[in-house]
Amino acid sequence: VQLVESRGGLVQPGKSLKLSCSASGFTFSSFGMHWIRQVPGKGLDWVAYISSSSDTVYADAVKGRFTISRDNAKNTLYLQLNSLKSEDTAIYYCARGGLDYWGQGVMVTVSS
Amino acid sequence: DVVLTPTPPSLSATIGQSVSISCRSSQSLLHNNGNTYLNWLLQRPGQPPQLLIYLVSRLESGVPNRFSGSGSGTDFTLKISGVEAEDLGVYYCVQSTHAPYTFGAGTKLELK
Numbered sequence: 001v002q003l004v005e006s007r008g009g010l011v012q013p014g015k016s017l018k019l020s021c022s023a024s025g026f027t028f029s030s031f032g033m034h035w036i037r038q039v040p041g042k043g044l045d046w047v048a049y050i051s052s053s054s055d056t057v058y059a060d061a062v063k064g065r066f067t068i069s070r071d072n073a074k075n076t077l078y079l080q081l082n083s084l085k086s087e088d089t090a091i092y093y094c095a096r097g098g099l100d101y102w103g104q105g106v107m108v109t110v111s112s
Numbered sequence: 113d114v115v116l117t118p119t120p121p122s123l124s125a126t127i128g129q130s131v132s133i134s135c136r137s138s139q140s141l142l143h144n145n146g147n148t149y150l151n152w153l154l155q156r157p158g159q160p161p162q163l164l165i166y167l168v169s170r171l172e173s174g175v176p177n178r179f180s181g182s183g184s185g186t187d188f189t190l191k192i193s194g195v196e197a198e199d200l201g202v203y204y205c206v207q208s209t210h211a212p213y214t215f216g217a218g219t220k221l222e223l224k
Contacts, residue, residue, distance in 0.1 A: 043204070044215040046214060
């Protein structure tokens with residue numbers, strides 16, 4: 001099982017960014033997936049979940065600004081981040097539904 | 113939202129010592145389906161988190177059996193029976209019974 005996040009980086013406040021997580025080694029379409037973030041040196045902060053049938057759940061802090069989605073044909077999970085704020089600066093991890101496999105994380109920095 | 117409160121926030125242990133970490137939930141984590149979705153994770157420095165225990169007491173594959181979990185309802189405990197050097201890091205409880213899912217603040221385990 002491997003999860004590889006990509007497309008982090010520096011973005012200005014109010015702008016958008018789309019993260020992706022490429023999955024391999026398991027039947028991606030059969031599993032729910034999470035996005036979880038962590039400010040460096042701080043605790044874990046759950047962001048969003050998408051079920052195998054594409055039902056979604058969001059943390060209150062990101063509801064209405066972030067969108068989790070998946071493309072089962074490409075074995076890829078996405079997180080669209082809109083209206084970014086400085087407090088969204090964090091390492092973003094994707095994780096399989098049972099939190100049994102995690103990616104290495106990608107840094108998103110929101111700053112002018 | 114469910115609040116998970118770990119105790120203690122940090123602890124020091126010697127190699128071979130047994131330690132316990134508590135996680136108290138602001139509401140029962142017993143799901144309508146009869147399962148209790150309380151997991152324990154370990155994050156070593158510079159690494160993504162690793163799943164140790166799921167469904168309160170089930171040991172994740174490949175995790176040493178010196179780790180054990182117990183509890184029900186709102187009170188849960190992770191025990192390490194004989195700390196080893198590789199066990200150092202931050203331990204998190206996480207619940208996925210109630211959306212939005214939530215992590216505890218973490219307990220940092222250091223060597224004495």
